[in-house]
Amino acid sequence: MATGRTHRPATRSRGIPEATVARLPLYLRALTALSERSVPTVSSEELAAAAGVNSAKLRKDFSYLGSYGTRGVGYDVEYLVYQISRELGLTQDWPVVIVGIGNLGAALANYGGFASRGFRVAALIDADPGMAGKPVAGIPVQHTDELEKIIQDDGVSIGVIATPAGAAQQVCDRLVAAGVTSILNFAPTVLNVPEGVDVRKVDLSIELQILAFHEQRKAGEEAGAGADGAVPPVAARKQPHSTDQGPDGDVPAVMPA
Amino acid sequence: MATGRTHRPATRSRGIPEATVARLPLYLRALTALSERSVPTVSSEELAAAAGVNSAKLRKDFSYLGSYGTRGVGYDVEYLVYQISRELGLTQDWPVVIVGIGNLGAALANYGGFASRGFRVAALIDADPGMAGKPVAGIPVQHTDELEKIIQDDGVSIGVIATPAGAAQQVCDRLVAAGVTSILNFAPTVLNVPEGVDVRKVDLSIELQILAFHEQRKAGEEAGAGADGAVPPVAARKQPHSTDQGPDGDVPAVMPA
DNA sequence: CCATCTTTGTGCACGCGTTCACAAAGACAT
DNA sequence: ATGTCTTTGTGAACGCGTGCACAAAGATGG
Known part of the structure; x- marks a missing residue:
């Protein structure tokens, strides 16, 4: 995947x-x-x-x-x-930049697995000016303005995005423009990148949802296929479904990110 | 996968x-x-x-x-x-326990994506007695001793492991014994679980290593297959390779075929 | 009611990944 | 050397996932 x-x-x-x-x-x-x-x-x-x-x-x-x-x-x-x-390719070591030093970014910076195997945290970058200079995992956080300079000076080709979803694509574009060709994305968004750039994503809520699916399946198997009292769909837009199988109904209980 | x-x-x-x-x-x-x-x-x-x-x-x-x-x-x-x-299965909501409230566990607890989509953090659990009672993301951390009780009382079937690798299997065993049947594992270890339990893993360093592979490949393609000065292996154990096909130290050719 | 246009739903072919099962290769003892 | 025993390396079969390409279904307009 x-x-x-x-x-x-x-x-x-x-x-x-x-x-x-x-x-x-x-x-x-x-x-x-x-x-x-x-x-x-x-x-x-x-x-x-x-x-x-x-x-x-x-x-x-x-x-x-x-x-x-x-x-x-x-x-x-x-x-x-x-x-x-x-x-x-672990015989050489790869400088990596982490963008977005929130809870997750900080966790990543502290993660021991990086340094141990050929990866080196070259810089921590955050958009919040208040963070600048503040050390995280022994490395001072730098402002987004420095992004291009850091990448070029250190020859960084791998970037980690740990920003909120809204900022991810923009950060991604800047990383790519500056020369990064591999991206590890933790933000819950689909990233658009040009040919030749690799993106791998790690998505918490997707993993959980897959587990929920299997969990539901397990639960539903032992219990006979009883008519579950699930509320029928909202069908707010009735148009295409002129043959409405559900009269009333109300909103699905799902919410945004 | x-x-x-x-x-x-x-x-x-x-x-x-x-x-x-x-x-x-x-x-x-x-x-x-x-x-x-x-x-x-x-x-x-x-x-x-x-x-x-x-x-x-x-x-x-x-x-x-x-x-x-x-x-x-x-x-x-x-x-x-x-x-x-x-x-x-998101029309019902799933109580989830997070075990291991270090940097990563705290980040997960704070992650908004949980609550929004049918998942509810039922409890935060850590082995450090000093953490007990301390609130993280508005939820007080509880000690590992409470694990079984929490899972049974709340009917938790999904567990998240964010402990160090060394503790992961043990935590996993306890979760499963207490009734958890789906596990999201952030610890860099292979978990052994009985039939019927689903495990999904999220592994930072694996993702990075895969990126490194592709990155190396990209770099190696444009540059001709120049004899890179990679230091040959220690070859501490020569035994099995008694039939050395090379007169000198066995130089690993960059590629087989 | 008929013609046209849009977009779905799917039959089909192809390629990747997994697994089985076994021959070949080497170690080791005699 | 020769035979036995262990374990690798791989040919072949199978199944899943992907993408093409098209017929069927419905909307829309005359």
């Missing part, structure tokens, strides 16, 4: 399927844990269990990277950690 | 494909925006543009819900908002 521009043939470039790329970080995490415990080698079965996937899938995934295993033995942990890191 | 237990045949229940379910919240958001502007009807083309998807895909998605459109006209906005809300 989640690349904004799904139009591209995706993995046309150089073999590795998108689905595999999405799992590599998972394998890497499991391997790193093994490495810390000084485990020398691991079989596809063990590693798959640790990563929560099927072992056949894991082997096929690795086969796209090359033949890094040894039959009858398994995979060399250290070697594989390096190979995957390199494939993911 | 990202349901922990992918084993289930997924959509076996009642038609609606998983991929479609994942997009419904997107449509709902776009429709809600239209509703606020009092737009009466919308065509699949317009709505698809607003949601950032293909119009054919949108129509097919809606076809799984039923025939709610009117040919030659489009879809009734209010009606569709209601239908999707009902399908997603």
Whole structure:
């Protein structure tokens, strides 16, 4: 899920399927844990269990990277950690800017997982002048005016948007104009970006709604399909539905963001 | 993607494909925006543009819900908002507990998107006794000891885990034992859950790593495959690779095929 | 009532991703 | 060396998701 521009043939470039790329970080995490415990080698079965996937899938995934295993033995942990890191581009470190230092932005800035794996918080940016200079996670917040300068000076190519939905597209446009080509979007909006820019989104309420769907399904299965007393739709606009199946009714209980 | 237990045949229940379910919240958001502007009807083309998807895909998605459109006209906005809300189970509201009130947990508690769309924060829970009673987002934090009682009293079926990775599995086990059947996991760990429990994960560093991969690919495409001076791996464990195909240190070729 | 025009709903084909199942490859013991 | 045993790497089949392209449905105007 989640690349904004799904139009591209995706993995046309150089073999590795998108689905595999999405799992590599998972394998890497499991391997790193093994490495810390000084485990020398691991079989596809063990590693798959640790990563929560099927072992056949894991082997096929690795086969796209090359033949890094040894039959009858398994995979060399250290070697594989390096190979995957390199494939993911984690041998260099990536400066990242976080825009929007509210609750979420601050949480992200404090998140340890950044620095540990090839990512470095190059700057924290917020539109509120009152925030300027105030340190968050040891880094002073800078004003939006500085955005372009920071990106160009530090060669930032990855931006994280943690602003309110209303500001997201505008921030996105400025990031892209300044040279950012990869964006991680936490704002609940669809971002419009030009060709060549990758967008991934993380959306809280979408995840919750998907869970709610399954939850409802579970609940509805055991209970017989009783006529649930759901109020019929408002049908405020009756026009297209001349054949109104619901006479009265009132507003759906859903509200905006 | 990202349901922990992918084993289930997924959509076996009642038609609606998983991929479609994942997009419904997107449509709902776009429709809600239209509703606020009092737009009466919308065509699949317009709505698809607003949601950032293909119009054919949108129509097919809606076809799984039923025939709610009117040919030659489009879809009734209010009606569709209601239908999707009902399908997603948002006409009832879901009590949610958030476990782990650190930076991220606090951010989640403050996130407006929760309350607005059928979700209600039933409780904030943290293991630190010092946090107990302290209000976050207007809700007093409660100690982990209360977890089981809260879940049972409020009939909570959805839990959000925002703890450090080390505590996540343990918290998860307690949530499940107490009756939670859907979990949204922000901790960077694979959660093990019994059959029937849904897990969705949101993982920062994985998203960033995927972006890094594509970023590296973009950079590597324009620049010719110059011998990048990447330091070869430690290769601490040489054993399994006794048959070194290279005279010197095994240089990882940038790409297999 | 008929013709035309718009937009939905869907049959169909295609490609990606997943899984099975097995042959090949190497380790290890004798 | 040779045989056995373990585990990888992958060919092939299958199913899901996507997008095209078009017929059917209804609106609208004469």
